[in-house]
Amino acid sequence: MWVKEVELVGVCFSPFIVDLLLAAAAFFPCRWALARLGLLSRLWHLGLFEFSLFILILSAVVYQ
Numbered sequence: 001m002w003v004k005e006v007e008l009v010g011v012c013f014s015p016f017i018v019d020l021l022l023a024a025a026a027f028f029p030c031r032w033a034l035a036r037l038g039l040l041s042r043l044w045h046l047g048l049f050e051f052s053l054f055i056l057i058l059s060a061v062v063y064q
Contacts, residue, residue: 016062023058030057 006013031050034040043049 019058019061023054023061026057026061027054 005015006018030053031040040046040049
């Protein structure tokens with residue numbers, strides 16, 4: 001892992017928080033692009049797809 005811990009205003013955070021933020025930063029543009037292409041409207045269960053997409057991106061960030 002490239003970060004041991006993150007300190008912000010005297011509070012230490014787990015490196016997983018950094019991974020979550022990076023995954024969120026990649027998730028929202030992907031979601032926007034899929035909505036713009038009209039692919040999200042064709043899904044049966046949008047929430048399940050978005051959760052799965054976020055988990056896939058998060059796993060790619062964590063296991064780089």
